[in-house]
Amino acid sequence: MSRVSPLLLLAAGAAALSACAPTTRSDGVSGDQTASQTQRQCFYTDQVRNFRVKTPSLYLRTDNNKVFQLEALGACTDLDSSAMGIAFLPATRLNRLCSGDWSDLAVAGGPSPQSPCRVRVVKQLTEAEIAALPERDRP
Incomplete structure (x- = not known):
């Protein structure tokens, strides 16, 4: 039976622990913080007030x-500037949608008969991103 060096065990343990350490991006935000921020980028569909x-x-x-x-x-032919209203179909996960989620969207007021569109939640915008949007595009 071979004997394992205590130094080798110590080095293997340190490597395993460092693999569990949170990473830090160049902007100083840790990988764990980024994951938790992404998880919180959610909204309830019944709380949408403008689009x-x-x-x-x-x-x-x-x-x-x-x-x-x-x-x-x-192509979502009903989703244009003439859209008067939207509704998420069907209500899933207690009407909660988060970044990366897909949903069907019914659009009212377009030129053609209503047909659902498939949409994906990209992200929650930061204050700077909202300010950078042209005023006509800001909800």
Whole structure:
């Protein structure tokens, strides 16, 4: 039976522990903080108060004044500047959508008969990103 060197065991243990350490990006935000921020980028569909369309993006403002960017999958003919209303179909996960989630969107007021569009929640915009949007595109 071979004997394992205590120094080799110590080096292996240190390597295993360092693999569990949080990483830090160049902007000083740790990988763990980034993951938790992404997890919190959610909204409830019944709290959407305003929206603006800039094809292929859709910008939503919620009750708590957060703005989210969604993108349509493929051609969404009803999703244009003439859209008067939107509704998420069907209500899933207690009407909660988060970054990366997909949903079907019904659009009212477009020129053609209503047909659902497939959309994906891209992210919650920062204050700087909201300010950078042209005023006509801000919800």
